[in-house]
Amino acid sequence: xxxxxxxxxxxxxxxxxxxxxxxxxxDGCRLAGGTECEGSAAIGRDLGExxxxxxxxxxxxxxxxxxxxxxDAVIDFTTPAALLVHAGLAGETRxxxxxxxxxxxxxxxxxxxxxxxxxxxxQAANMSLGVNLLLALVEQVSGALGPDYDIEILEMHHxxxxxxxxxxxxxxxxxxxxxxxxxxxxxxxxxxxxxxGPRRAGDIGFATLRGGDxxxxxxxxxxGEGERLELTHKAGTREIFARGAVRAALWxxxxxxxxxxxxxxxxxxx
Ligand code: NAD
Numbered sequence: 001x002x003x004x005x006x007x008x009x010x011x012x013x014x015x016x017x018x019x020x021x022x023x024x025x026x027d028g029c030r031l032a033g034g035t036e037c038e039g040s041a042a043i044g045r046d047l048g049e050x051x052x053x054x055x056x057x058x059x060x061x062x063x064x065x066x067x068x069x070x071x072d073a074v075i076d077f078t079t080p081a082a083l084l085v086h087a088g089l090a091g092e093t094r095x096x097x098x099x100x101x102x103x104x105x106x107x108x109x110x111x112x113x114x115x116x117x118x119x120x121x122x123q124a125a126n127m128s129l130g131v132n133l134l135l136a137l138v139e140q141v142s143g144a145l146g147p148d149y150d151i152e153i154l155e156m157h158h159x160x161x162x163x164x165x166x167x168x169x170x171x172x173x174x175x176x177x178x179x180x181x182x183x184x185x186x187x188x189x190x191x192x193x194x195x196x197g198p199r200r201a202g203d204i205g206f207a208t209l210r211g212g213d214x215x216x217x218x219x220x221x222x223x224g225e226g227e228r229l230e231l232t233h234k235a236g237t238r239e240i241f242a243r244g245a246v247r248a249a250l251w252x253x254x255x256x257x258x259x260x261x262x263x264x265x266x267x268x269x270x
Contacts, residue, residue, distance in 0.1 A: 005032035006249055007071030007095075009086055011060055012042035012050055014160070015077035015100065018242040020051035026246050031056055032071035037082065038062050068093040073249040076101055077241075080108050087111035091118040096252040098245050099123040102167030116259040120252040124262040125167030127244025130233045131218065132262045135175045137231060138220050142179025145229070147202055149222040151176045156209035156217045164208040165190060172220050173204050 006023045010016040011034025023031050034050075036042045040062070048056030061067065068074055068089040073096035076086050080103050088111065090097035097115055102125050104112075115121050126132070142151065153176070155169040165173075170184070177184040182202070189205045199205070216235040221228060235241070244262060251265045263269045 001028075003028060003030040004250055004253055005030055005070070005072045006246065007032045007067040007074040008034040008047075009064055009067065009074060009076050009082065010036065010078035011047055012036045012040060013077055015238060015242060017051040018238050019075050019077065019245055020047055021053055022239065022242040022246045024048070024051075024053055024056070026243075026250075028250055029246060031058055033058050033067050034060050035062055035064050035067050036060055037078075064089055068095045071095055073098060073252065075245045075249060077245070080104055083108055084111050087115040087121075090121065091115040094119045094257075096249055097121045098248045098252065100125075100127055100241060100245055103163035104167070113259065117257060119257050120255045120260060121258070122248040122252055122260040122262070122265065124244070124248075125171045126216070126241070127248065127262055128233070128235060128240040129244070129266060130235075130240075131168055132266055132268060134218070134220070134231060134233050135171060136263070136268060138172055139175040139179040141220075141222060141229065141231065142176040143181075144179075145222050145224070147180065149224040149229075150199060150203075150205075152205040152207065152221045152223065154207045154209070154219045154221065156211070156214050158213050158215070159211050161210060164210070165206040166208075166216070166218070168216065168218055169206055169208075172218060173206065176204055176220060 006029050008016050008019050034047045042060045043062050045060050046055045047058040048054050075098045077100045083101050153169050155166045174184045187204050189203045215238050219232040221230050248265045
């Protein structure tokens with residue numbers, strides 16, 4: 001089979017450069033090119049040099065339409081605003097679209113759904129194997145322990161992260177809520193400040209820490225009377241997310257149009 005040509009939007013970003021390195025090191029795929037936003041200093045540079053792996057003869061561009069037309073799959077770790085443009089192009093060109101960008105709202109979900117009507121779209125707030133296993137465990141534990149155990153979700157990320165709570169923390173909250181048969185929106189307590197009064201029964205609380213170069217740490221705490229259960233995942237390197245994204249792109253090859261999740265890619269569905 002031909003190698004899968006993978007394009008990388010946001011190729012100068014922390015994740016974009018990591019994805020470039022992983023694509024280059026992975027069997028079954030090849031670099032198809034990369035884009036950055038207009039005005040970026042990366043435009044015109046060599047994609048491989050930007051990622052620290054030597055020249056690859058591919059110049060970073062600012063035309064996502066050309067990249068989607070040239071690639072078999074595109075991996076997106078950019079911004080929610082950029083995702084709206086990229087999702088439209090994925091649908092138009094029927095290019096496999098793998099999305100790791102977080103901070104998505106209903107508008108972005110609708111754009112992904114429209115693209116998924118025409119091509120394979122895999123979106124995950126966290127592409128690591130460990131976190132996807134944790135999501136399944138959290139739903140199970142939340143259902144087993146019941147409402148006497150208060151659920152709190154603690155996350156820490158590097159100082160550059162712009163959205164909070166993290167997409168992964170929110171996904172863990174949705175898993176915990178699903179275990180109790182409730183919607184997260186009705187029980188989420190994302191900020192506490194000042195005289196908040198006692199904890200409301202059934203709430204799922206979030207706490208956000210930011211600093212240094214932390215790649216991503218998440219704990220789900222089940223606090224009961226006399227005991228506490230804590231489930232924790234720590235990412236040591238962003239490479240785990242890049243590997244997950246490249247694995248997802250390869251998995252999507254030949255799949256019908258539709259919306260897929262990391263649990264499908266990892267065989268954890270059902
Ligand atoms: P970053 O700021 O280092 O990189 C984002 C890049 O996108 C930048 O280089 C920026 O110039 C570029 N960009 C912005 N608009 C663009 C456009 N219109 N076209 C092309 N490029 C554009 O950020 P990062 O740390 O790499 O994270 C990127 C996103 O990925 C964030 O939303 C983050 O939360 C998410 N993320 C997800 C996972 C996961 O497993 N799903 C893991 C890590 C990060």
